[in-house]
Every structure is written in C-alpha cells, then in structure tokens.
Amino acid sequence: MVQVWNPNGKYRVVSTKPMPGTRWINLLIEQDCRVEICTRKKTILSVEDIIALIGDKCDGVIGQLTEDWGETLFSALSRAGGKAFSNMAVGYNNVDVNAANKYGVAVGNTPGVLTETTAELAASLSLSAARRIVEADEFMRAGLYDGWLPNLFVGNLLKGQTVGVIGAGRIGSAYARMMVEGFKMNLIYYDLYQATRLEKFVTAYAEFLKANGEQPVTWKRAASMDEVLREADVISLHPILDKTTYHLVNKERLSIMKKEAILVNCSRGPVIDEVALVEHLKQNPMFRVGLDVFEDEPYMKPGLADLKNAVVVPHIASASKWTREGMATLAALNVLGKIKGYPVWSDPNRIEPFLNENVPPPAASPSIVNSKSLGLPVSRL
Ligand SMILES: NC(=O)c1ccc[n+]([C@@H]2O[C@H](COP(=O)([O-])OP(=O)(O)OC[C@H]3O[C@@H](n4cnc5c(N)ncnc54)[C@H](O)[C@@H]3O)[C@@H](O)[C@H]2O)c1
Numbered sequence: 001m002v003q004v005w006n007p008n009g010k011y012r013v014v015s016t017k018p019m020p021g022t023r024w025i026n027l028l029i030e031q032d033c034r035v036e037i038c039t040r041k042k043t044i045l046s047v048e049d050i051i052a053l054i055g056d057k058c059d060g061v062i063g064q065l066t067e068d069w070g071e072t073l074f075s076a077l078s079r080a081g082g083k084a085f086s087n088m089a090v091g092y093n094n095v096d097v098n099a100a101n102k103y104g105v106a107v108g109n110t111p112g113v114l115t116e117t118t119a120e121l122a123a124s125l126s127l128s129a130a131r132r133i134v135e136a137d138e139f140m141r142a143g144l145y146d147g148w149l150p151n152l153f154v155g156n157l158l159k160g161q162t163v164g165v166i167g168a169g170r171i172g173s174a175y176a177r178m179m180v181e182g183f184k185m186n187l188i189y190y191d192l193y194q195a196t197r198l199e200k201f202v203t204a205y206a207e208f209l210k211a212n213g214e215q216p217v218t219w220k221r222a223a224s225m226d227e228v229l230r231e232a233d234v235i236s237l238h239p240i241l242d243k244t245t246y247h248l249v250n251k252e253r254l255s256i257m258k259k260e261a262i263l264v265n266c267s268r269g270p271v272i273d274e275v276a277l278v279e280h281l282k283q284n285p286m287f288r289v290g291l292d293v294f295e296d297e298p299y300m301k302p303g304l305a306d307l308k309n310a311v312v313v314p315h316i317a318s319a320s321k322w323t324r325e326g327m328a329t330l331a332a333l334n335v336l337g338k339i340k341g342y343p344v345w346s347d348p349n350r351i352e353p354f355l356n357e358n359v360p361p362p363a364a365s366p367s368i369v370n371s372k373s374l375g376l377p378v379s380r381l
C-alpha cells in the first residue's frame with residue numbers, strides 16, 4: 001500500500017496520493033530523498049490514516065485538498081521531525097495555517113500552473129449551461145432526436161451579454177479575459193482589490209474592436225457583489241474560501257439575479273448555499289448552473305442531480321496533464337526547498353522557472369503561504 005522510491009535516501013518524504021508524472025519523484029530522489037507514495041484505494045484519507053503514514057520519522061508530506069490538515073496532523077508531523085507540508089492545490093482552506101505556524105511547519109501550495117486550465121473549465125461550464133449541451137447530449141443518446149425543430153434546445157447567446165466575475169484574482173481574471181475576448185462579452189467584476197491588468201486588457205480589446213468598426217466591449221469594477229449579481233448574465237465565482245466567502249451566494253442573493261442567468265462555480269463548494277441553490281433551480285427552470293465543486297464533496301445536496309438546468313462535474317477544473325504534473329512538481333519542490341533550507345521564491349505568480357523540464361529548477365520553494373509568519377528567507381532570484 002506504500003510505494004517506495006530510493007529506499008536509502010536521507011530525507012523521508014511522504015505523498016498521500018500517487019500524483020501524475022515522474023519529474024516530481026526524480027527531483028526529490030536527486031536531492032537524496034526517500035519517497036513514499038500511499039497507493040491505498042481509499043480516496044479520502046482520514047487523519048488517522050495520515051498519522052500512520054507519517055510514522056516516527058518524516059521530513060515532509062505532500063497532501064491533498066480532501067485531507068484535514070489541522071493541529072493533530074501538524075503536531076504528528078512535528079513529532080516525526082517534519083518541517084514541511086504542501087497541498088497539491090492552490091486553495092488551502094483544508095489547512096489550519098495557524099496550527100502549522102505553531103509547529104514551525106511550512107505550508108506550500110501550487111498557484112499559477114492551474115490558472116488557465118481552471119479558467120478553461122469555467123468557460124466550458126459557462127458554454128455548456130448557456131447552450132444546454134449536456135441536456136442535448138442525453139437527448140441524442142436516448143434516441144429522441146427525430147429531426148430539426150425551431151424550438152429544440154434553444155439557449156442563450158453570449159455575445160454582447162455581460163459576464164460577471166466574483167474574485168478577479170489569477171483564475172477569475174483569466175476566465176474574464178476568455179469570455180470577453182472569445183465571446184465579446186462586457187465585463188463587470190467584484191474583488192477586494194482592483195484588477196488593473198484585466199481592466200487594461202479589456203480597454204485595449206475595446207479599442208481594437210472599435211478600430212475594426214465593431215461594437216466595443218466595456219468593463220466595470222462593481223462597488224458591491226450584489227451589483228454584479230443584478231447586472232450580469234453569466235456569473236462565475238473565483239474567490240478563495242474563507243469566513244468572508246462562506247455562503248457568499250445565498251437565498252437572498254440568488255433572488256436578485258436575473259431569472260435566466262447562468263451561475264458557474266469552480267472555486268469551492270461552500271461559497272454557494274447549495275440547499276438554497278437547489279430550491280432556486282427548481283423554482284426558476286431558465287436559471288442554469290455549471291458546478292465543478294460542491295458543499296459536501298463528494299456528495300451533492302438532495303435534488304441537485306435530478307435537475308436538468310444544472311451541469312455538474314467532479315472537481316476536475318485543474319485536470320489537464322500538463323497542469324497536474326506541474327502541480328505535483330511545485331508541491332514536491334515546496335517540501336524539498338524547506339527540507340534543504342532553501343529560501344522561498346520571491347514571486348509565487350512567476351513559477352515558470354520551476355516548470356521548465358530542460359533545466360534544473362531554482363534552489364527555492366516556489367510558494368510557501370506562511371513564509372512571513374515563519375520568518376523564512378526570500379530568494380533574490
Ligand atoms: N475547482 C478547482 O479545481 C479549482 C482549481 C484552482 C483553484 N480553485 C479555487 O480557486 C480559488 C482562487 O484561485 P486563484 O489562484 O485565482 O487565487 P487568487 O488569490 O489569485 O484569487 C482569489 C481572489 O479572490 C479575491 N477575494 C477574496 N475574498 C473575497 C471576497 N470576500 N469577495 C470577493 N473577492 C474576494 C481575492 O482578492 C483574490 O483576488 C482557490 O483558492 C481555490 O479555492 C479551484
């Protein structure tokens with residue numbers, strides 16, 4: 001149930017799951033690590049399962065977003081001599097960073113490498129919902145198609161409509177860019193911070209359209225989230241999950257959205273009150289959703305699976321080969337960097353040097369979220 005690579009390696013690194021590619025394993029082996037990969041069939045490992053994997057001596061762990069990394073696991077890792085943990089994910093709402101700080105454990109994540117892949121899935125869900133692709137596919141397979149009809153699976157045209165983005169960080173901005181440029185949609189966004197590069201992009205694209213005699217696209221930074229919900233035709237959620245974003249979309253907020261709006265969620269399930277969403281979908285058959293994440297993963301709230309106006313996929317937004325291999329590499333290098341005493345990379349939004357397979361990666365941890373709290377040195381590169 002555990003696969004061992006380089007048994008005589010000096011540092012013991014545990015991965016709670018097999019991860020795509022082999023580069024991440026080779027990079028660890030080259031730096032004298034013994035790599036142990038848990039190959040159990042059980043998808044979600046419990047805290048007890050992981051304590052058993054950590055054992056008496058463990059220098060670092062690469063873990064997954066399905067695991068509960070809190071006080072119990074960080075104290076177990078610390079007792080085993082470990083000082084490094086990395087999620088193989090950009091989101092780390094499953095990690096109690098304060099507990100990690102208490103035990104001096106560095107917490108890594110994997111930003112950037114999944115930005116475009118995740119935004120592409122949000123765009124796919126937007127299109128699937130707008131053009132009713134899943135419903136139409138089921139109809140074909142059921143042998144129900146008996147000829148073209150003017151009213152068959154009529155959906156929404158995106159061109160000229162407004163796309164709303166809540167959380168215009170890396171992924172939200174990439175998604176906005178795809179929808180604005182790809183479908184000539186106008187943009188309204190809400191974020192705690194101004195998305196200057198995104199605004200500049202839309203302005204430049206509007207100029208380009210105007211110069212070509214086409215209707216220019218527009219952008220607006222909304223003063224509140226409700227403004228986005230009221231005005232947009234397609235709304236995609238991309239904030240982090242924390243106390244401020246839990247149930248951000250609830251019954252009241254659903255009620256202010258357009259009756260034919262499309263809501264997409266590729267962030268974290270609890271950002272939407274899923275019970276309220278099921279009720280809203282039942283009451284408003286023209287309202288559609290595209291969901292990659294769910295409040296009680298892996299489960300869906302009762303009734304959701306029966307609704308034709310919902311497109312649902314199993315948390316696959318970052319699932320492209322290049323991205324998943326890159327996530328594994330970043331997670332392994334986060335752990336390796338701390339074990340070797342390397343500094344932390346100065347800009348977690350500029351991780352490309354770690355992903356170039358033709359040259360050795362920089363001697364740094366690509367992204368450590370608690371580097372300041374732990375007072376870790378920062379790379380000058
Ligand atoms: N479904 C998937 O497979 C998948 C893949 C990647 C990321 N994610 C999720 O997407 C999240 C975002 O990733 P990212 O790389 O774009 O992160 P990011 O930090 O670049 O962007 C998050 C944005 O949310 C904003 N924000 C925070 N609180 C907010 C609030 N209350 N209201 C509005 N905006 C708020 C932040 O200011 C920031 O701009 C991750 O934390 C993760 O949970 C999911």
Ligand SMILES: O=C(O)[C@H](O)CO
Pocket residue numbers: 065088089090091092114317318
């Ligand atoms: O946060 C993340 O990275 C995702 O949910 C998995 O890619």
